[in-house]
Amino acid sequence: MTIRVRRDSGLYGWERALGRAGLAPVAGADEAGRGACAGPLVAAACILGEGRTIEGLRDSKLMTARARDACYDAIIASAKAYAVVVVPADEVDAQGVHRANLAALRRAVLRLAVTPRYVLTDGFQVDGMGAPSLAIWKGDRVAGCVAAASVLAKVTRDRMMIEADAHFxxxxxxxxxxxxxxxxxxxxxxxxxxxxxxxxxxxxxxxxxxxxxxxxxxxxxxxx
Structure with a gap:
């Protein structure tokens, strides 16, 4: 099956196209902290509510902290399902960052309370998620569910690092x-x-x- 998404279809074009193909619900998965040298790696997966949009949602790295917090609350309140996985620094060391990243993304998708029929990931192809999947370059900028996952991952991790600042x-x-x-x-x-x-x-x-x-x-x- 070939899924075609127009470049001008907006942030929710992928979900709409996959839905028309009978592949809803669609989950997005993304991580935060891959490039950091301290703190955990955090992965998140999210299925947005059908037909719902999140005001101001975009790639979490392009948002202010206040905007991310507002989006985080809106995603939590309206998502059909979401899951977050935290991988501590010592586990990142033990597995290697790339393997830890793929495993965390997989675990986040598999922990969703609703089983997706299709999964979109940001950049990296991830196998073993129980559904067909597609890795999209800059996925957090072009697919709403991936952008939502990026917000969940980044806000969770940022809050953990702010707490770590008090301990260290x-x-x-x-x-x-x-x-x-x-x-x-x-x-x-x-x-x-x-x-x-x-x-x-x-x-x-x-x-x-x-x-x-x-x-x-x-x-x-x-x-x-």
Missing amino acids: PGYGFAVHKGYTTRVHQEALERLGPSPIHRMSYRNVREAADLAHGAERRARVIDDE
Whole structure:
């Protein structure tokens, strides 16, 4: 079956086209935190209510924090089904970020209370979701259900990183959310890795080596 979606069909064109083909309900899946060196990877899946639109919905990365929060509340209130999966930093290290990402997206879809007949993902093809699927380049910009999943994932993760900032002060998690910025890297090198840093990332390992070296030097001075 060939599904054709016009470029000017808007954010909900994919859902409408798949629905006309008898493939509703359609789920979207996306993640947040793939590129961060600290904090969890968060994946979400969402089936929007039939015929419903979310005011202001778009790619979560292009929205302000206030707009994302408003969309998050609207999605929770009106979605037919949604699910969120959190993968801690140590599990990301153990599995590798790409494998952890695919597994989390799969788990999010399989946890939906309503079984989708079709799944749209952002960028990566994900197998084993119990339904036909299609990976769409920039899916969170062209498919409403994927955009909704991106909002759920990002808002969930941002809130977790703001909470982490209170537990691990000094890194600036509330601001950069665990992504590698100059301020974050300077704090990482000064303080060493926190328990939520991903040790499989090169910049984190190098900062750990610096911290251990400084600790050894301090020990030698104390012994003298």
